[in-house]
Amino acid sequence: MRNIVYIIIVLFSTSFYAQNQSLFEQGNKLYNQGKYAEAIDKYKAILATKKHSEALYFNLANAHYKLNNIAPSIYYYEKALQLAPDDKDIKNNLAFAKNMTIDAIDTVPDAGFSKLVKNITNIMSFDNWAKVAVASVILFVLLFLVYYFTYSTFKKRLAFVTSNLFLFSAAISVIIAFHKYNVYKNDNEAIVFAQESTVKNEPNKRSDEVFRLHEGTKVKILDTISNWKKIKLADGKIGWIENEDIKEL
Incomplete structure (x- = not known):
């Protein structure tokens, strides 16, 4: 059957x-x-x-x-x-x-340590960072076995140093993989589909307008209340937009 x-x-x-x-x-x-x-x-x-x-x-x-x-x-x-x-x-x-979009939004560049972390994290996907971590652990175990069973002093030192380098590599790769995954999971973005949308300072139609967006603009979703989404632009501006005006990625 x-x-x-x-x-x-x-x-x-x-x-x-x-x-x-x-x-x-x-x-x-x-x-x-x-x-x-x-x-x-x-x-x-x-x-x-x-x-x-x-x-x-x-x-x-x-x-x-x-x-x-x-x-x-x-x-x-x-x-x-x-x-x-x-x-x-x-x-x-x-x-x-x-290039067809109307809104010209400047991106706030990362600086210092934040920029360094982002550049290193973006070298690979979190899947590949996880694979590097697994490979490093395997190499650490193999080299530790070489260190344990070899009798040559030079080989012992070389195996010990190299195995610890791979252990360090494994730890760093795991940290980066988790960080990359968390960034990916929390990076909830959307595209404005309304021809023109009014962004408010509070999640209701009676609140003041803070700026306007036009179709094709990419935004980051920070929060949701009823039929409103709290969004953030690449230049750091924040406001509330109606759900129907955007489409989540």
Whole structure:
């Protein structure tokens, strides 16, 4: 009975994949024909099945960019970049899309120790930092065994020093991996989808306006109260925006 269920699941998954692959190819064909709206429908049909990839988001963003849909193009480029953070094509196209936005927001640069930590942390993803930690622990154990069983004084010293270096590397890598993961988990960002949105100093419509944002601008979400989101801009400005005006990444 289990074998029959397994076969059914495999066949269903294969059929599902084939259907999505067909939709993806149809979308690409429509895109190449200049039928961008129709291509978007095909790509979104794949997303409706809860399947996604950087290629799907990238093509979806490209189609929106061709139609001058500022917010959706930036949103899907950002989604693609989450899955492929080192992809140069995604970064370049995202830069072009951002040139269409109205809001000119200066980024507050990191300085001193904060900048150093950020630069080191961003060398790799938290998965890769975790892999470095595991590899370092394995090498530490192997070198410690060499130190324990060898009789040569020189080899003992070399194994002892090297093993401790790998132990230190493992500890640092674990710390960085956890820090990178926490930054990633707490880095809740969104894209403004409203053509123009009024940002308030409190989460209600009667409060004073602090500034305005336009479609395509990226914000960081700090808090949520009812149908309002507390946001922060790259230049440090903070305010409250209505949920319906933004789309979370």
